[in-house]
Amino acid sequence: MPSEFFIPDPDGQVPSAEGYFGAFGGKFIPEALVAAVDEVAVEYDKAKHDPEFARELDDLLVHYTGRPSSLTEVPRFAEHAGGARVFLKREDLNHTGSHKINNVLGQALLTRRMGKTRVIAETGAGQHGVATATACALFGLECTIYMGEIDTQRQALNVARMRMLGAEVVAVKSGSRTLKDAINEAFRDWVANVDRTHYLFGTVAGPHPFPAMVRDFHRVIGVEARRQILERAGRLPDAAVACVGGGSNAIGLFHAFIPDADVRLIGCEPAGHGIDTGEHAATLTAGEPGILHGSRSYVLQDDEGQITEPYSISAGLDYPGIGPEHSYLKDSGRGEYRAVTDDAAMQALRLLSRTEGIIPAIESAHALAGALEVGKELGKDGLIVVNLSGRGDKDMDTAARYFGLYDTDAEVAANAADTAEIEGDAK
């Protein structure tokens, strides 16, 4: 029986054997990692064609994760989106609260196949870290999670979750102390411990085969959404909308729609305080092609190739790179990318909470804000699928400070001061 939930790209036109999506991708890694990265590629290729692997992963995706995830229509929210019909792909309802678990379970199975006993991962918002810690608990693997120090503060709840699950969480104090620096530190660990360690990379960036493999594990999002929207609305959507940090949830939603030329694929990048302020993480909007973390893609950098420090209120999108397949989609014109400010995302977060009783992650709120714009552009005949990539529980402290939801004025003032400090650090 063919796999229902592990649905790798059937065409395989991109990437090339060398890992290139057009001009983007490749494998820019130190010699010490070449053997390990090649091993991942070989093992993944074997696993992809092994019905037993698909059966085991399907079983986990159904009975552990809870797939398929729902497609929820949100009419009260859609009233603010020009009257277009809006459906949310509910990856927030997956076990651990985001799409990240799709990829993590696949790579955890792969880790076991490779005979490795230890897993490391980077995390920004903590969602990938929590999912990885969860899979490691489930599979009995040793687990170390690297997280920027600023992110350990703004996503403290997820730090506690990871520790509860038995993972070691290392707060990374170098550079901008966010996701980029967590990845740097994870690479340093991997180089030193590669013989027994798998780097369970959390997004569709990094050296080949990670961009293609992570995409394949998330491809189920779009495959389900496409089937569900056809059942529910009787037609394909005008637009599929997702937030883009490294780009994993977006590519997961987009990929099954790529052959549907009439479906616009719209990625929403974090504009932070505004592109003009320089305080943003809108890589495709404001970056240039370069090499970061093992592949060629758009990168936020200066004129001499130094990576510039990104900023976003959302820890999960606060990254100066982007998966190479998104760069390819952008340059080919198949994908559209627009930037959404902190404020627009936070307003969308509150709007969805109050109109539909769904509190989204701040990351996903960027996609919701984008959908509000796209809906107005499409008008009342429009049909939009938004990937609700994660739930907002982890963001309640940030949101409470942003909207002043804490009880006492003194507390609100104190917390506002803390927020200012965090934002200052990210500059």
Add this chain to the structure above:
Amino acid sequence: MSGAEFTGGNRGLLSDTLADAKAEGRAALIAYLPAGFPTVDGGIEAIKAVIDGGADIVEVGLPHSDPVLDGPVIQTADDIALRGGVRIADVMRTVREAFEATGKPILIMTYWNPIDRYGVERFTAELAEAGGAGCILPDLPVQESALWREHAHKHGLATVFVVAPSSKAARLAQITEAGSGFVYAASLMGVTGTRESVGAQAQDLVERTRATGTGLPVCVGLGVSDAKQAAEVAGFADGVIVGSAFVKRMLDAPDEAAGVEAVRELAGELAKGVRRQA
């Protein structure tokens, strides 16, 4: 690609220097120091000092915002250099002044993105013009290096590739075939930084690299910090590469002048080490 296209760069000087050390029955001492650390001029003085102390070859680090293959010591130095505003023009000046003052082979070691962004032709032309001998680019693997090698060759610059204990025989053959100048054998699996001991896998890697039949000298780096380790490595390698230990001396010094004297002294100790051979 033929030797007739040579212009500018000091690839030949690098090979001659390594050959001379071999003729003396010793390993070469190769020092690493980042440009712009603690200042551009201070960095140049430090390089002159390590050569004065006995280093045969110097690798000048071009600082990068994301040095994923470096440990905390070189990360800190890169940070200081970048916060000081070091630019590629400053790195080129460092190479030029170090070469003009000493006549020794000076290489640049850096990550690929700064060169990719700057432009490969522009970078290689400027490095050759400054008197540089070549580059070590640890995150540019051989299969992505064709464009770089074409321009490096055109300008008479060596391309030094890194091999690791995890490199298999076929890979070692591919790398030694494509590389020039020397082969950088990483003594262990890990990032830069001083270690208590240099692993036994270093000797094994040197032997496996030579077994490819390459004529290139094989030099060992990562973890070497003192004369005793240098002597040990000199017993089986053509060159001993020391980086973090120099940078640490600079970081620990109370001021720039003291740092320069400290690296001169360390170079002197290491130069004795590579002549002793444990």
